[in-house]
Amino acid sequence: MDKILDIRSLKKYYGRGENVTKAVDGISFYVLPGEFVGIMGPSGSGKTTLLNCIASIVRPTEGEICLEGVNTAAFNEKQQMEYRGKKMGYLFQDFKLLDNLTGRENILMPAAIHGMKKQESERQIRRLAGYLGLDRILDKYPAQMSGGERQRIAAARALILNPSVILADEPTGALDTKNARTLLEELKKLNTEQKRTILMVTHNPDAASFCSRILILRDGVIFHELRRRQDSETRQEFYGRITDVMAKLGGGGANVL
């Protein structure tokens, strides 16, 4: 299968000279279409930076990010804008909804920015509303929604342009267990039913157990990789393996939970 995302020796350094922070320090991996990749690691290990590089919110210091064979790291500003939102859907921990727009308008925003036809975007929003159960909240403002509802709106917004890859930075971080579980199940459903490729940063082994593969970062490099055994392993068993590994990371597991 063709790689949908191919990351080659990616580096991102902040600052210069003495006080340089090597947030990402040479990471290479690739993602196949339809994969659900989890990214774990202690705080400050470079997870968000990695995701931001892929989303082209941050320009990498070195390395290549190939999405469907095109190196996005070399994009100019205009190409970046075109790429953001359209090829990539981004789910933020704090949702990043526009508080002055209703749910529907928030979802439609990328469509408007990227000039999608009105009929098409209406069709998409109907489809997504059915899929994510948004009907009751479409005309509410974010301030009138619960955390889970906001994240579902954010998810719909990330999906409206049918991006090749969905990036999620601790999407369940601000949600309670029940809402977090619902969201994860929805993401999983997207992954299995619609064959969407998802990259998800998380601290939570339970959330991570929904993934098919987990990259564990430490100090800006990939420190370990876990794969869920196809069919033979249940989610519970996979969860067990994840907590084991996290514990082995020298107590790191405890304070990242």
Next chain:
Amino acid sequence: MFFRLVRKNGRKTRRENGIFFVSLIISIIAFYIFLSLENQDVIVFLKTMESDAVQKLLALLPVFYGVSLFFLFFLVYFSGLYQLQRRKYEFGVLLMLGMKRSRLFLLLLAEDIWNSLASLLIGIPIAVFLSEMISMITSKVVGLGIIGHHFTFSPGAVLLTAAGFAGIKLAAFALLSGKMVRREILYYFQDEGEEERRASGSLWNVLSLAGGLLCLGAAYAAALSGAAWSSLRAMCLTVVIGIAGMFLVFSGLGPFLERVWKGKQKGLGIFTARQLTEQVSLHWKPLVISSLLFLAAFCLLGYGTAAADTLSDQSMVHSADFTFYGEKRDVEEALKETGAGACLEEPYEMRCALLYTDAIPFDVLEEDMKAYVHEIDFGTLINAASGLEDQDERLYLESRLSYFEEPYLIALSGYNSVLEAEGKEPMHLDADEIALYQNPQSIPEVGRTGMKKILAENPTVKIDGDDYWVYGTVCTEPLVADRIISLNNSIIVPDELYEELKSPSESSYWNVMLKEEYVEEYGMMQAVYTVNELLQDTDLEYESYLQSMGRQLFYRVASSYLTIYLAVIFFVIANTVLSVQFLMHQRRTGERVRILTFLGAGYDLLCVSAEQQVRWYFLLPLAAAAINSIFGLPSLIVGMTGSRIGSGDLAFLISGLIVIASVSVIEYVYMKAVVHLNNRHLLSLVRRTEERQESL
């Protein structure tokens, strides 16, 4: 090091906040020009003629000074508030790096003083130059000639301007920085909070909008019908109702505008609409205030330019520079003795006398005066007036013509001398012909047209039983130097008839023109001034043309100066309030822009949205003010002059156009400047993630 930082920051502030800096300079200029009013040629001239009135005006200056300082305080405060907000982060860094608060305070103070000095240094020379220009132009326009012009520089005005500015600057600074410096460091790194949303389209909005429109309608009706002008209480009530209406309309406007703006769905259309609606629904008070300031400025400008426009109406054509009262012998002697005669042409006589008729109460006349009583009958004229079709003309003339029943008589020879002095053809009257004379300033349009129709019918007037034809046009040339006391409702008669009819209460005026060469050499003002000086010690009674003109001129000059000055100040302040409100809102909602960039909105798209926001945000109060002024300006004129303006009133039309043109230019410049400032902010947001990372 400290001073280098001050200078560098000062320069940066000035460059980045161009509009506020320019606003400040404009107000400095307005201030100086206003305060140096005393040195304007026109005022200098008027002082010699109308010293009382001028002194009164000059005594009023401090009041205006105080009032405008009060308004300017807001300008300074608001722009300061914005600048400090903008540089919050920088201050935070300085504090983090260990700069003491007191030192930061000093730094800011030094920067402020430095910038104020810079604006004074730029503003004052421009102000001096402009004030000279205005001085020369006004004296040229009013026909004083510019030969007598002296360059003036008013250190007092500079000092007052500087002191006033220093005062409000310091007050604003103390308020602002006091607030800033006391904050926790954390504050400097936080973005200002997001804003509360109001539920949209509620019943309350509908009610307040409807109520507001009702109030406005009532105020308009009261103002236009003239009811508002009947008493001070009615006026205050109208103004209060009008202002309340504006507040109500704007407080309920948001959701309705949203519906209008939301129509455009392309690009960031919805976002733009929501940003605007939020601005309007949350910050409608500053919008109303600036709209009211705009309205005030419009009215003042309209009134002021109309007044300035009429300055040039002072036609140079006149029949006498001086009019002396008394015997020919006395006049000639006095002129010869003082040497004033050398500057003057030969005097000519203007004679007029009251015609005694039965209409004059009998006991007033002594017995021996009865011989002078004559009979005059305007019957045919009045009949002709009653036959007029136009009701306004008829009513006006029927009442007006009755005044002619005790007319003044004017000798034809005198009137012809007047015409001659003005360079016009003399008039010929047959022995059985008379002409009507009226003061041109006292005839309204209906009188003019009605009279023309009547005279076209060749009416006659009966004097002592004989019929006299009435000359085909009404004579209106001013008879003596003093325009105010021109005779009204008189008849001009051939000299023989005059001798026959005149009563013993004859008065004769000696009109004299200045020699042309003399005027050309010294300028009108100087020439009159010299003659005045020469005649000072004689007990000759006289009036000069300029003196009477000066009286009118004074009111026009004073009103156009004051109104234009206030209008400029109001304009600058309204625009500053709007700009600052807008830019602050944009800063507070910067996070939204960052989210949009995450969704793929580029700098260009964001700029389009921001520009639309600026345009609407400025146009809204401007449009409201424009609509209000459509009602306000005519009512102002109705109230001030008591007459309705004709639509064809050229001066009014021209001044209207001038106002519209200059307002458009000013607003365009302001909007561009705000767009420019905001775009920089957007660019910093778009690149922020990167840049911050690099700079830390």
